[in-house]
Amino acid sequence: MRIPSFISLSVAVAVASANPLSGTAMAVHGSIKAVPKGFAQTGSVSTTQQITLRIALAHSDIAGLEKITYDVSDPASAQYGQHLTAEQVAEYVKPTDATLSAATAWLSGQGITAQSVSPAGDMLQITVPMSTANALLATQFSEFTHIASGTKMVRTLAYSVPAALQNSIQYIHPTIAFVPPLGVPRVTAINHRRASDVQEGPVARAADAVPASCANIVNPSCLEAMYGFPTALANSSAQNILGVSGFIDQFANEADLQLFLNNLRPDHAGMTFSLKEIDGGENDQTVSNAGIEADLDIEYTVGLAGGVPVTFISVGDFSTDDVDGFIDIANAILAEPRATRPTVLTTSYGFNEEDLPLSLAVGMCNAYMQLGAVGISVLFASGDGGVGGVQPTECTTFVPTAPGGCPFVTSVGGSTGLPPQTAASLSGGGFSNFFPVPTYQLGATTAYIESIGNQYAGLYNRSGRGIPDVALQAENVEIAWTDGFFLVGGTSCASPIFASMIALVNDRLIAAGRPVLGFLNPFLYSPAARPAFTDVTSGTNPGCNTVGFSASTGWDPVTGLGTPDFNVLLKSVGL
Numbered sequence: 001m002r003i004p005s006f007i008s009l010s011v012a013v014a015v016a017s018a019n020p021l022s023g024t025a026m027a028v029h030g031s032i033k034a035v036p037k038g039f040a041q042t043g044s045v046s047t048t049q050q051i052t053l054r055i056a057l058a059h060s061d062i063a064g065l066e067k068i069t070y071d072v073s074d075p076a077s078a079q080y081g082q083h084l085t086a087e088q089v090a091e092y093v094k095p096t097d098a099t100l101s102a103a104t105a106w107l108s109g110q111g112i113t114a115q116s117v118s119p120a121g122d123m124l125q126i127t128v129p130m131s132t133a134n135a136l137l138a139t140q141f142s143e144f145t146h147i148a149s150g151t152k153m154v155r156t157l158a159y160s161v162p163a164a165l166q167n168s169i170q171y172i173h174p175t176i177a178f179v180p181p182l183g184v185p186r187v188t189a190i191n192h193r194r195a196s197d198v199q200e201g202p203v204a205r206a207a208d209a210v211p212a213s214c215a216n217i218v219n220p221s222c223l224e225a226m227y228g229f230p231t232a233l234a235n236s237s238a239q240n241i242l243g244v245s246g247f248i249d250q251f252a253n254e255a256d257l258q259l260f261l262n263n264l265r266p267d268h269a270g271m272t273f274s275l276k277e278i279d280g281g282e283n284d285q286t287v288s289n290a291g292i293e294a295d296l297d298i299e300y301t302v303g304l305a306g307g308v309p310v311t312f313i314s315v316g317d318f319s320t321d322d323v324d325g326f327i328d329i330a331n332a333i334l335a336e337p338r339a340t341r342p343t344v345l346t347t348s349y350g351f352n353e354e355d356l357p358l359s360l361a362v363g364m365c366n367a368y369m370q371l372g373a374v375g376i377s378v379l380f381a382s383g384d385g386g387v388g389g390v391q392p393t394e395c396t397t398f399v400p401t402a403p404g405g406c407p408f409v410t411s412v413g414g415s416t417g418l419p420p421q422t423a424a425s426l427s428g429g430g431f432s433n434f435f436p437v438p439t440y441q442l443g444a445t446t447a448y449i450e451s452i453g454n455q456y457a458g459l460y461n462r463s464g465r466g467i468p469d470v471a472l473q474a475e476n477v478e479i480a481w482t483d484g485f486f487l488v489g490g491t492s493c494a495s496p497i498f499a500s501m502i503a504l505v506n507d508r509l510i511a512a513g514r515p516v517l518g519f520l521n522p523f524l525y526s527p528a529a530r531p532a533f534t535d536v537t538s539g540t541n542p543g544c545n546t547v548g549f550s551a552s553t554g555w556d557p558v559t560g561l562g563t564p565d566f567n568v569l570l571k572s573v574g575l
Contacts (some may be wrong), residue, residue, distance in 0.1 A: 243342030250291025383428025388543025405432030414474025423539025
């Protein structure tokens with residue numbers, strides 16, 4: 001049994017009009033009923049203004065890629081670990097000759113030349129005057145403003161394509177996607193101490209006991225004691241790179257990293273990270289411009305996965321994928337040579353699922369499936385609003401986060417306190433409204449839902465993919481930032497911590513001549529891996545005027561499978 005073929009998506013509705021440019025019968029391909037909450041229509045758009053649109057074409061065999069991605073990721077499969085090359089993935093993802101020919105003929109018939117902007121050629125990009133875009137899609141673009149941020153964007157409430165192309169085009173954007181701008185995740189900063197203060201150095205680890213001080217201040221030494229992180233350096237294999245996603249001009253500061261290492265991980269002092277820039281990304285090293293999120297992510301990857309090369313992937317403001325570069329970063333990684341591609345990618349940003357059109361959410365998920373197929377573990381923080389979404393918000397039904405609901409993503413929730421840990425109340429968790437529960441998780445989610453009976457009936461999707469998959473420390477985490485020390489909290493702490501652990505497991509696997517873990521979830525939910533997780537059975541994730549779900553025995557939508565133990569995880573992979 002596999003996940004249903006939700007990944008092949010076509011938003012098709014009735015024929016609407018004729019194309020003013022060619023007389024071709026047109027059909028509405030995407031629409032929304034009204035301007036979404038939080039946005040306002042604020043004006044018209046000049047017909048001469050240029051707009052860049054992306055046209056996502058139907059894949060040749062996405063169901064086939066789905067099957068083989070599971071086969072190479074499932075420990076029970078004879079193909080386990082036989083990850084595909086990017087070229088092999090492209091054969092599944094590329095559009096058929098007929099699809100590509102029909103789409104390019106449509107555009108060229110209007111005098112438009114498209115550019116391919118994805119490794120497999122399944123994403124075309126055009127830049128045209130607004131008047132041409134309006135006529136091409138039988139629509140009327142307008143200016144809208146995101147009220148809270150003041151961000152302006154050009155969108156429409158419906159667009160059409162030639163009826164004959166309904167099955168050839170997945171979606172076109174930016175059109176009907178009103179996605180709120182990314183914000184810095186809930187990294188609650190509490191000033192702890194200045195760089196000029198006398199530092200006490202790392203907490204001593206004695207006989208695997210977790211020092212009592214770790215209840216209030218968590219640093220790398222605490223995490224070593226909590227989760228069994230090794231103190232020895234990795235083998236520094238060129239085949240193993242840990243990627244850290246950076247967005248919204250959050251810059252990772254080298255001086256802050258060295259301050260962190262010198263004081264809290266002196267055996268890693270001098271270690272650094274490399275930089276990759278996408279969509280005009282950069283990494284300003286002015287200390288006052290250091291990003292609190294970027295510093296956190298880099299310090300807890302370089303500082304925990306010592307010896308594993310870390311790459312900070314800075315995604316700039318020039319993205320046109322309509323989701324702040326989330327699809328762009330996946331395509332850029334796929335286009336990289338194997339030697340410079342990460343084996344683990346951690347991202348501490350996300351969206352509320354309801355803010356994405358289904359077509360765009362599926363497009364993102366398809367991109368992460370491709371990463372999984374080539375052997376990349378894709379991790380996302382589960383969000384910091386409990387059952388209320390990415391951040392606490394007003395809601396009448398529970399708000400799952402994205403892209404954690406994608407079954408090819410490992411969603412990382414939050415835990416807190418000394419072992420045995422409890423759930424962090426901020427931990428994003430719940431059930432996707434877009435993606436059905438995958439086979440690897442079916443038994444776990446079914447058991448939990450049966451255990452709570454009718455509690456919250458109607459507030460969540462009982463048949464949806466469950467979030468998160470695992471949990472790690474998400475409160476009172478110590479970082480260096482803008483030349484000082486702070487305590488921060490959020491699942492954006494947990495994701496880079498778990499990414500470091502997976503990178504260290506990959507390091508041992510490579511040293512043993514074995515493939516890296518790749519897409520994690522079928523392994524994590526397998527009988528072999530379940531003993532590597534300590535069940536978290538207390539705590540809740542409040543939101544939407546409720547106390548939220550409760551952590552309980554077995555998997556739960558607050559802490560997932562629980563917290564990992566590095567040494568047991570190594571045994572789970574046969575090391």
